[in-house]
Amino acid sequence: MTGATRSVARSTALSMALRIGAAIATGTAAGAAGAVELPTPAAAREQLAQDGVPTEVVTVLEPHLARKGRMPEVRYVGFPADAALAKLLGPDWNAAGRELEFRALDGFVSRIPVERFAQHRAWLVIAREDGRPFQVDNHLQGEQQVPLGPFYLVWDNRRSKALQAEGGALWPYQVGAVSSGPSSTRALLPGGLARRYGAAADLARTNCLSCHRIRGYGGDKMPLDLDVAVKGFDAAAWRRWLLTPSAVRPGTTMPPLAEGRSEADRAAMAQQLYDYLRALPAR
DSSP states (O other): OOHHHHHHHHHHHHHHHHHHOOTTTTTOOOOTTSEEEOOOHHHHHHHHHHTTOOOEEEEEEOGGGOBTTBOOEEEEEEEEHHHHHHHHHOTTTTOTTEEEEEEETTSOEEEEETHHHHHSOEEEEEEETTSOOSEEEEGGGTEEEEEOOSBEEEEOOTTOHHHHHHTTTTOOOSEEEEEEEEOSHHHHSOTTOHHHHHHHHHHHHHHTTTTSEETTEEOSSSOOBHHHHGGGOOHHHHHHHHHOHHHHSTTOOOOOTTTTSOHHHHHHHHHHHHHHHHHSOOO
């Protein structure tokens, strides 16, 4: 990311934070089925403190700073995600079968089943504890000094090998809005595909749909329809693209698939995604 790009990103983040105002303070938080633009961090801090939810210092292994599978510890300041989401989306935010959409300022989207929040602790953080700039060098995407605010969703991954292996796939930053909706399973698994390709659809949801799309469903950062694009790849070329994207297209910001996993696991995951996408019926 160039200096000019970083400046634009910071300016965008600031203008968005100012524009969305204090949704909590003005009582505009939506119900469980609605969407809400997040308040400024200052407004969130004030309103949650009134409810007896102060900020916490959180220590995580930062996946965006990973190098050769090693992630440094970083201490952030933020709010327990369950308390913040209940305040924003209402007490039924975690009803079974729901999915949360975290939308970033740049079009990046993370869709996360609510069950994950029952399995792992999460926080919406707003600053670094050491006072350093609230930004990160995203080594896997070749980006430097990327702003994380206004909000960054982090997970308690220090004692979870599974979360460590996932990397930063479900760690959205620059989050400006959150919504709740039904599970995307039906959209991703039309017809009778669920039994055979359910695991592959979950892989796609976790690793691909923050930026790309399947059958029109997914993120806006790089809205490529993978179910269409895959038709132009044979299996070997597909694996190269997913496992070593920068070797196929120098300068791409696409991260390698599941870099924290073994090479055999990664190759198997790429093949699962290929078979699933090829099996989807034409629209």
